[in-house]
Amino acid sequence: MKRIEQKVKDLVELRQYSSNYEYVREPAKALASYRFTDVTSDLMAKWIEKAGRVSDGNGAASALAGFRGVGKSHFLNTFGAIIGIADLRSRAGDPHVDSAAHALGRRKFTVVWVQRGTEESVVAELQTGIAAATGISRAVLGTTIPDLLEAAQTAGADASLVVLIDTSLDRSERVSRDDGEALGEIADIAKKKGIFVGVALDDDIAGADGANAAITRSFTIDYLDLEHLYKIVDAHIFPKFPRSNAVIHEIFNYYRAVVPGFRWSEQRFSALFPLHPAIMEIAPFVRLYLHEFALLGFASEAGARIMGRPANSLIAPDEVFDSVEDNLRKIEVLAGAFEIYDRLNNDVVAKQPVVKRLHAKLILKGMMLFSLSEEGSTAAEIGASMLIFDEADPSAAIEDIENVLAAFAAAAPDGIKTEPDASGKSRYSFRLDAKDGLKHALQAAAATVEPAHIDAILKRLLSERFPDFSFSPEGSDASSDRADAYLLWRGGVRKGELFWNFSQGAPPPDLSEMADWTVIVASDPSSAATSHPMSVGWIPGEIAAGDRDTFARYWLLLNDAGIRTEHKEHLAAAIQTHASSTAKAFQRIFLDQAVLSISGFEYNLTEEARGAPSLSQVFSIMLEPLFETKYPEHPIFPHVVGPKEVASIVSGFFSGSGTSDEGLLRLAADCCLPLGIAARTETGPTPCAAEELRRLETVRIVIDAVDAGADTSANIAAIRSALGREPYGLVFESVHLILSAMVAARMIEFVTTRGDRINHRSLDLKVIWDDIVAVARPVGSGISVERLARWLHLLTGASETLSVSRESDAEAVRAALKAWQSEWRTSGVAARYAEIDDCSLTTRTWRASSSIKTFDSVAASIDALLADELSCEECMTRIADAFADQESEFSRRTDDILLIEEFLSGWDLREKAILYLSRCELTGEPEIDNLRAYLWDMATLDANDHDPEASRILANQWSRYQKLYSRNFVELHNALPAEADIREKLLQVKKTDVWWEFETLSGVPSFDATRRMYVSGAVDGLKRLDCNRDVERELLDSPGCGCGFSLLDAEKIEEKPRDLWQMINTALFEYRRSLRVRLDDIEELAAQRDAKADGASLKKLIEDEKDLRRFTDGEFELLRGLKAAPSNQGEFSDLTSFTPEPSEIDAIIDSLT
Structure with missing residues (x-):
């Protein structure tokens, strides 16, 4: 790789992030330290809106799932802060969240925190939380969930009840119990009693299957995936400078070329840079054993150390190991592994050749980190993660790593496991205490898992991989093999359906009337798509035997009661490990190796689609050509046109209010111009008149449908269907905009379910589209x-x-x-x-x-x-x-x-008064200062906003105050020393050799620039005192003079020339003292310039404080060549900060003059 001159700090900006958990106890800190992404912003707003809608008999239950360390607890604490403390609702710092929180107003909520893992059961923990939130003694609280929730609601009768359940960060060990049934009971009661329940799903309940199936039935589960952390690192920990993209691209290509097994995408590499992507995969397993480990805090701390390194440096997993090693050694189940680790370090690593010893130590650390996931690692994976490579011969580095791993296995066969993976390569890992029993039990039971169970796991993995959709739960009215899906095309949100037909082999279902498209997931191509042109087959790759066993073991961990009970203490680690391995297998089978069957042709998913974080994005990318062909006349909108946009345009743009709101006009331009229902003007878009609308084919379709009706009306469903067909393919929102434009132009009217009519006069009200059943010709204005x-x-x-x-x-x-x-x-x-x-x-x-x-x-x-x-x-x-x-x-x-x-008249006066008064100085005159305080109260009191009498009094007293203040200010201003006196004193200072020496030294690099700035400011201040402005006129607009005169300084003006004189002499004195630590530099500089005599005389002058002579020309030349010393250069910093006492200043002035 060619040499890169930049440092890491030239490519990224490091932002500090605290890794402590004070937010658990301090809601304000929870909110202040939370970093929103688009995902968490939407999720937080959704939870807040749900909490805001709870009422008697209408509660809600939401759960948040995700890997350890992804931020579930912090999310829950931030939500609790916003809900529980009204004063914090405006401090989220995210517009979407602020909007949702603003809708709550000052509504009261009683927030009950349930800390799992602190007591023997959820019921006991709920009892403790209610006692803390309500002040009710535990002794009088019930012992059943219904009684406890009833007591909590009764205690806060004027507030809505919110119950938040999280695993305690202060727990001594992982929670090993099945709380699913209890949590499900809390959720069911909450929905009936108007309570909001939110829970962060930890490992022991995250399965939401088997023993915890009640969670799936009772909670709406949202998933927070690692993609969220990528965005936080990119936006809030390591934001990139715009010019850095090309360099990071070059660094990525370099590593991909020389590091075998460097499998991460450029998108993720760039987002995380300089954090190695492997750390994101390791972090959840470190957090599994150390719940205090915070990835974002680690990234921030490690980033501070790497900023000065070359730009191609990365924060590698070995730094994670170094930061957590001491704490990992305290974990009982890892004690045996660390004994083997120490033995290998002493017996194998220490005996490696010196040039290979560092790599051997990195390999050992990497193997230990990857063993936390119990999957182990291959030589290529360790090389790519720990950045062990050989530019000249990449394959040779893998062989060296393999040899070291083999040496580890040979030296400690009792502590190192070696197993082949699906590709035949060896995977190495430490044996973790007591984990083999669980592994053997899973292997023995895997063959008994039925195909239907594998099918269920695959559906679960699909929902977890794409959190924007989910299948209906088993037992619900809807089919558990069907899910609503959406894609975005040309700004329109198009509803579709996804059918799961993977292993059934049933005939593919027909396209629903409410869906624009259908995707059918099936392993058999014949079961994957129908003849309908908008039916698409999703055909995954083949599931190998090893993958099938991985899925089976995962199902057993989530559902087999015997395994869960017998190996309870190791269950959480195993679930997280298998969640990771099954997610990788799913990605490979359902995305990397899958094809989409469209109109008889098979297409591989593009790289962008394979890496998309949502199913909506996958289908938006892959089905775009299908929609382009079918609906060529569909307008292209610059952004999404949804119900909110339609509501704003109808009530603000088509209502005839003549809005001047720039935001609304931009929205109308974006959404209406592409449809042709608005015209461009110099002042912005304007609704089209009827004559212009009649030229549009879409409008003619509506008119023909209305005129064809027996009563000159048409069913709105028929209108939507007609405009949704080829070649337009308009979605409901586009149809609604066209119909609203026609209503505004008096061409049609809406007809409601009750037979009422909505005409152009009522468009400023909110149109409820579900109530609109037809459109009809107007019945006339009726105004004579x-x-x-x-x-x-x-x-x-x-x-x-x-x-x-x-x-x-x-x-x-x-x-x-x-x-x-x-x-x-x-x-x-x-x-x-x-x-x-x-x-x-x-x-x-x-x-x-x-x-x-x-x-x-x-x-x-x-x-x-x-x-x-x-x-x-x-x-x-x-x-x-x-x-x-x-x-x-x-x-x-x-x-x-x-x-x-x-209001506006009073407002103008109040704003002027507040601005003027806020800048006025205290005069020391009681009449003036008391009047100022009175006016301030008058101007800032909201009750005076609409009181004409208050405005009249304010105007009169304001005029009086201005006159009194101006008179006082002008008297003191005009008492300044005569202009000639000021000029004379400043001229006297500038004639001295002291000033000459100061001015000469001002251009010397080693002279204190701060002192130079202060003296310059003092000189400017003296010059400004030479004032001949019209002060009275200036005081009409601003309470001051442009010369900078201040009432507080009026008594000190006579001292300003002497202050300047003291400032100059003090600067010279400090400079001479500062040179005492630079004598060696001066001597070296004199030798370089062949000016030893000047150097010697300068050195003597500096050493003898009693020698008060001025610098010679030769000495000045040496000083000009003397570079400025670093600010942290030991004693020099102390010397330059010397500030003499007033008496000492007088002595300095006397001695130098």
Whole structure:
């Protein structure tokens, strides 16, 4: 590899991360230290929303599964902090989570923590948690789960109950009991009584099968996989500099070329850099034995040590071993393994040639780490993980590792296991105490596992690999072989179905009416797909005998009661080990070796699809060509168009409110322009008129369907079906936008299940699409010409004799409307209100603000009139519609605008006063300072927001305060020394040889730059005192003068020239003292420059503090060549920090002058 000049610190930024567990006891720390990713942000928001929806008789139960160390406990503690403490709900730092937490308001929750592993049973632990949360004595609490939950709810009658269950981090040993039934009972009761239950599934209950099957039945299980940790490391521990991507790519290619078995993808390598990807695989097994081991904290600490190393350095697993070795040696079940480890270190490693000893020690450490998973490792795996390789001959390095491993096995046959893997290569591992009994039991029972059980394990692995979907649990109403699935194509979310037909060999099912596509998983190609063009077969690779045994052993660990009971103390480690090995086998069989059968052709999954973290992404990637061919006319949206986007556009864009919200206009442009239902204008998108919409083929399809109906209406399901067919293939959200545009243009109306009609006037309300059953032609506006004339008079004051239908009155009508529009927009109410932060609004003002949108929509209708897009009658009809043709509504809206204008007038004055007062200095005059405090209270009191009398008092007193403060400030400012005096004193300083020496030394590298900056600032301050500004005028806008004059410094101004003089002399004195530790450097520099005489005289001057002469020109030349010393260079740092006492400063000044 060519030499890389950069260091690791040039490629990544290291961010500190605490590895302690204080967050368990301090909720604020839990929230502050949590790092959100897109996955945990969505998950946290979902849990918060579930907790927010609990009510009497409507509870919820959620569980979080995942490998050890993935962050389940921290997630649960962060959730508990947000739910339990209202003041923390705005501090999440993630917009999605903040939004969900904001919806809770100040709602109270009683949070009960159940710490598993601290007592003999879950019931006892629940009793302790309830006692701690409610203050009820344990002595009076019941001993059954129903009684305990009833007591907890009764104690907090004004709060919702939340029960959070986690395995205690303070436990002395792993929990070895089956709590599934008890947890299931808690969940079932919680759902009936309106309680939220959240649980972090630890190893002993993570199986959720067999003895713990109640968890699957009762809880909604979310899975937090290692992908989450990759994102945290990438974004929050080792964020990469933008310019570093090319170098990291080069480093990855280098390792992939020279390290046999370097099997990690570039995506993961780049995300984790400089952390070796192997550490992510080892960490869960280290955490299995040491629950205090924190991967993120380790990464941060190790990162600090690697920053100065060459860029191609990695934090390798040996650093993990070094950090945990002492604690691992304390684990009883590992004691025997470490005895063998020490023997091999002394008998084999120590006898290796010196050049190979380091590699042998790394191999030994690697074998010990990989033995924690009980799978062991091959020579290639150890070489790739510990970065043992030979650039010239990569295969030779593997042979050397194999020889060392063989030597280990020969030296300790009683402590080292050697077994062949599926490829015939030897796997080496330490024998861990008492684990062989479990292994033999699993091997003996594996052959008895039925195919249906293997099928169940494969379905489970599919759900764990892709946490965005899951099969229906056994025993539920839905089929356990079917799951909803989704993919994203051109911005539309397309619903599909996944059918599990792996081993049944049954005929493939037909495509459901509610699904756009179907994927059928089957080992037999004939059972994998139907003739339907949108049916796809997913055909995995062949399951080898070794893989079948791995799946069988995993099923036994989760379900066989005998094995679970007899080997309970080793169960957690075995489950985690087999979870890892089965996940690898699943990845190979169902992704790496699988094919998709599409329209009779088989396609291998792309590299991107094989590494996708969600099933949605897999299908989005692989099925894209299928949809491109079938629906070529489908619009391309720049982002997802979902129900929330549709709701915002319908109520804010199509409602006729004439919004100026930039975010909403961008959303409307993204979602409506591709459909052709909005037009571009200089000010942003605007809804298309009926004439423009009729040119669209999609709109004509709707019109034809409506006109074909007997009552000029069409069923909305038929409309969705028609627009969902080729060549458009529109999803429901796109159809809803088109229909809403047509309603806004008065082409159709919605018909609800009760027969009510929703027309363009009601689009500002939330449209509930499930209630819409049909669309129909409008029945007419019903507003007479005379009534429209009345509306013209109400709005503009024009005569009611004007007719909006009479052509001779058209100009007068237009002029009246234009005048009103000009007055409305000149007032700037909408723009001024938009600038105010939401936190500063009151409920009253916020409610009144909807009237701004109403009058903005009136102005927008007048725009259309003036642009000849509407007739006078059409324009006035829209204006009347804006107020529901109710004069009382117009009066209410007008009053709202008056209220807002009062608020804005007072707001402007209060904001100006708060800004001015916050910068005012205390004057020492009671009248002025007391008035300032009074004004501050007046300006910051929310109750004064809508009080005209309070605003009047504030205005009067504000004017009085400004006059008093300005008078005081100007008097003190004008009492400054005369300009000539200041200039004279500064000139006197600059004429001295002291100033000359200081100014000359200012360009010397070894001179203290801080002192130079302070003196420069003092000189500038003196120059600013030479002030001839118009102070009174400046005080009108800001409580100060541009010269920097301060009331606090008024009495000290006379001393400023002397302060400058002291500062200069002190700097010179400190500099001479600092040179005493540089005498050797000066002597060496003098020798290099052949200036020994100058060097000697300079040395003598520095050594003799009583010698007060100035530096000579020759000495200055030497000093200019003297480099600045490092700030941490021993005594030098102490000398330069010397600060003389005032009396000593006077002595220094006297001696130097």
